[in-house]
Amino acid sequence: MSHPERDTRQTIVDTAERFFRDIGYQKTTVADIAKSLRMSPANVYRFFDSKKSINEAVLARYKGEHEAALAEIAAQDRPVTDRLRDMLQTSYRINQARYADQQRMHEMVCAAMEESWDAILGHIARFDALMCKVVTEGVESGAFRKVDPGEATRCIRTAMIRFHHPLLMSQCSRMPGPSIDEMIDFIMAALEPPVGAA
Template sequence: MTDGSPSPDTTRERIIAAAEQLFRDIGFQKTTVADIARTLSMSPANVYRFFASKKDINEAVAERMTGRKRNRIEAVAKEPGTARERMRRLLTEMHVMMAEFADADAKIQEMVAVAIAESWSVIHNHIRDLDTIIANVVREGIAEGEFSDVDPEVAGPCVRAAMTRFCHPSVLVMCRDIPQPTLDEQIDFILAALGAGRQGAPRRAGETARAS
């Protein structure tokens, strides 16, 4: 039996949700643990029962946000269609999400910029998750005969890196006035590279280039 009080997991989620809203309203650097506690009608000491520091709350909010993005991309990757069609859709979705982010939530963008600059673990985990999702589609494309027989674990990071112009918040903003490549042109290039089977395609781990 329970006494009707929220579970620790529920309280933790309430703290993260309140922190995210405050980050959007006043910025993550201006938000204090006392602000979060006040919003939830609890004491700062109670917040510290669930998070050892404000930095831990920052990372939990970032994980919540990247988790939503990961779920959207993963859902697109699992939609019906050929591997090439799904790759195009998931790369497009990656760009759409980042464009939405770049056009709004200026105060949240500040947190993301700091997270990238300081190499928060949540950023590394998010990149790893994206690489895995892309690699899985590449693997399926190889099995279906749509892509060359490359190493999916190498191709995943290569594809993600090739989308930097369209999926990195700072680079996306800096390149907005540069006309080419367009998103479709970049994705066409990536799909051609995956399907070309040329010597320059990502090799399987441990392989070396043949001497010409």
């Protein structure tokens, strides 16, 4: 793909994101996006074969930014306990800023879950890989107790779901439950090695 083509593709994604945020995924049409860009729908279809694929591109950008932020923390030369805590906090902050009280963005996520589940699973796999790397390092260094890193990572993701899943963040915000800090403290305590362990 040439530079002009990449630029056009990026402009389509930028415009679609704005429409999804302003009027919602369901109400947005490819014709709306094309008209805003002063191009024909056929030209948009040169770059994306459907509105679904445009939505996937918007989400891929979001997830890519999210994963890059976590990867940067995971690679830092700091205690593994601090890095894991920061990764969980950062994931929450990113999703909170992007999706909290954004009903139209929830619509976009719902569409992706219904139409593009493989893309969602890809993000989950990459999220798990980043977490698992840090958990493995913690187990090997003795900072965490002897657990199976993959199993521990899945438990951490499940424990954090109300703080990371865009729809559950909104739905659970008015329900009794732990705060983000309380949940992270609980997870970190669960990973602590037994007292007196070598």
